[in-house]
Amino acid sequence: MIPEAEALPTITEETKEATDAFFESEMMVHIKPLYHFAYRLTNDEDDANDLVQDTYLKAYRFITSFERGSNAKAWLFRILKNSFINNYRKNTKEPTQIDYEEAEVFLNTGKAVWSDSIDLRDKIFRSLVGDEITNALNSLPVDFKTVIILCDIEEFSYEEIAKITDIPVGTVRSRLHRARKLLKEKLAVYARNMGYAVHNNEEEFENNQDITWGLEKVTKEAE
């Protein structure tokens, strides 16, 4: 937890040199993944630059609260995530997103019943380009997007994600599960738009005598 600024000890002259050396060697080396995370959160280069700068300035000011020997990268990610939440979340530059609660309702009403029947091994998904994956990811609620980025791109452990996002490990596990379910739904929409049929409807699934458990090319139009 980053304490309130007024409660923090200041860097004294005798420790300043050592602190600067420590900051340079242990903190500055993480600028690339930090920028990557910031860009994925903001979807804007300038905002990402500002966010990373803010993060480093806060990190320097609060460096005495960093426990030596602990995970510096995770600590920086946590500062960045909190800065984003505090300063950027209300920014109108944020792309259109479905609300977290709305997503929960969607996932719990049965509308997403067959999302797990979508076979992501199908070549249609491999043919999706980065922009389509990015758009699908960006359309998720920010809490969902955050855990997927931290887990699948930055490869943090569940324990590290829990510390960065201030949620229990069990919640990390379930949030990732829900996030991936929703992401599959988004990817299925892309697949559908590209001319593939996806079994995401219970009735369609039950009525289909030849269940392929995944995607099948639409051939009716060709016929």
Place this chain on the structure above:
Amino acid sequence: MKNAGIKKQGSPYSDAECEAIILKLQAMLDQDKEVINDQEFMEKVKNCEYCLEQVEIEKSLKDLVKDKLKSMIVSTNLMQSIREKLHFLKG
């Protein structure tokens, strides 16, 4: 949650069981120690063709996200700008 499981035809698991299994399979792929150390679950997965197939599907999603969302190029000005601001902060 209604019918959220994999429910491939012939699967021995109920929808609720499937949902719980998928959550744990994802955690297994994420190297979550709690799941990896769950010998009973790991044994169950090894002996379930539906679970093994689902593992491949979940792995595909992880790979897709990681492979397609490549690292961004960090502006050289960013590092310089941070150093300048830190220098100012240091007084």
